[in-house]
Amino acid sequence: MALNMAGWDRIVRLIVAVVLILLSAFVLRFNTLGIILTVIGVIFILTSLVGWCPIYALLGFRTKR
Numbered sequence: 001m002a003l004n005m006a007g008w009d010r011i012v013r014l015i016v017a018v019v020l021i022l023l024s025a026f027v028l029r030f031n032t033l034g035i036i037l038t039v040i041g042v043i044f045i046l047t048s049l050v051g052w053c054p055i056y057a058l059l060g061f062r063t064k065r
Contacts, residue, residue, distance in 0.1 A: 003051040006063040010048040017044035 005013070020041035028034030047053045056062060 001052055003064050004056045004062045005047070005051050005053055006065070009063040010051060013044045013048040017041040017048065020044070 018041070020037045024030060024034035024037040024041070028037065030038070051064075
């Protein structure tokens, strides 16, 4: 499994994940949409920590040169 995410992509994804989780916790109060945003946020955190995105791999897309 080769890395397919550049450093800037990982940082942006991590920031978006934190915003999604905070939005779901404080604004949406963990209703259905909040839970969906939390799951997406956790997936973004995991992919940014690992540096590999399965959707990028599926589409043959890479931000890492």
